[in-house]
Amino acid sequence: MENNDKAPITPISVPTPFSYYPSSSSSPPSQYSPGFPSPNSQSSPNNSHQLLPPPPASPPPVVLSPCAACKILRRRCVEKCVLAPYFPPTEPYKFTIAHRVFGASNIIKSLQELPESQRADAVSSMVYEASARIRDPVYGCAGAICQLQKQVSDLQAQLAKAQAEIVTMQCQQANLLALICMEMKQSKETISQQQPYSIDTSCFLDDSNLASAWEPLWT
Numbered sequence: 362m363e364n365n366d367k368a369p370i371t372p373i374s375v376p377t378p379f380s381y382y383p384s385s386s387s388s389p390p391s392q393y394s395p396g397f398p399s400p401n402s403q404s405s406p407n408n409s410h411q412l413l414p415p416p417p418a419s420p421p422p423v424v425l426s427p428c429a430a431c432k433i434l435r436r437r438c439v440e441k442c443v444l445a446p447y448f449p450p451t452e453p454y455k456f457t458i459a460h461r462v463f464g465a466s467n468i469i470k471s472l473q474e475l476p477e478s479q480r481a482d483a484v485s486s487m488v489y490e491a492s493a494r495i496r497d498p499v500y501g502c503a504g505a506i507c508q509l510q511k512q513v514s515d516l517q518a519q520l521a522k523a524q525a526e527i528v529t530m531q532c533q534q535a536n537l538l539a540l541i542c543m544e545m546k547q548s549k550e551t552i553s554q555q556q557p558y559s560i561d562t563s564c565f566l567d568d569s570n571l572a573s574a575w576e577p578l579w580t
Contacts, residue, residue, distance in 0.1 A: 429453040434465055443472050447484040455488050462491035 427438035428445035433456055438445060448456040459468055468487065472480050493502035500507070 426450050430456045430460075430465065430468075433457065433460065443469055447472070447481060455484075458491045458495065459484070459487045462494050463487060 426432075427450065428442055429448040429450050429452060430444035431438035431442060432450060433453065444456070463471075471483060471487070475483055490502045493505050497504045
């Protein structure tokens with residue numbers, strides 16, 4: 362015999378994610394982040410652009426290149442390479458010249474023994490001395506220094522000669538001015554001496570005036 366009686370169905374309460382608040386003053390708590398719109402809200406395209414955060418900027422590409430010294434020596438350039446600040450990859454000829462005369466080990470040893478404030482000058486000196494040694498293998502930088510000292514002495518001799526000529530010309534000019542002043546003074550003295558001995562011929566009378574002057578004596 363079939364049982365036609367059915368068991369009563371009890372309703373199952375399902376919790377809803379949203380609750381209704383009848384009062385207009387209170388608003389339900391938002392379960393979504395402020396940057397993203399809720400699924401039930403209809404936002405315009407302008408609002409969606411304002412709410413989305415800007416994409417992160419991509420970092421600039423970092424170009425890693427070994428220094429000229431490590432590139433020539435064919436070794437890995439470490440982060441704290443002693444030669445990197447003084448032999449950049451854009452100037453390979455500096456390390457080539459210095460390495461040809463002194464060697465890499467001597468250059469590194471010399472830089473490690475000096476403070477950082479003097480290393481740049483030391484590198485410049487080594488490059489200059491190496492280039493001078495390549496040009497003149499016998500004397501090197503000593504020959505260049507001697508030549509420069511000779512040029513300095515020649516220029517000093519020329520300067521002393523020019524100064525002596527200037528002093529001579531000044532003395533000649535002073536003597537010439539003194540002679541001119543003396544001559545002018547003598548000419549003034551001679552003119553002043555000749556003025557008292559000048560004869561005034563206005564006191565002498567002509568022959569016609571002489572007869573008129575003696576005429577009253579005969580009357």
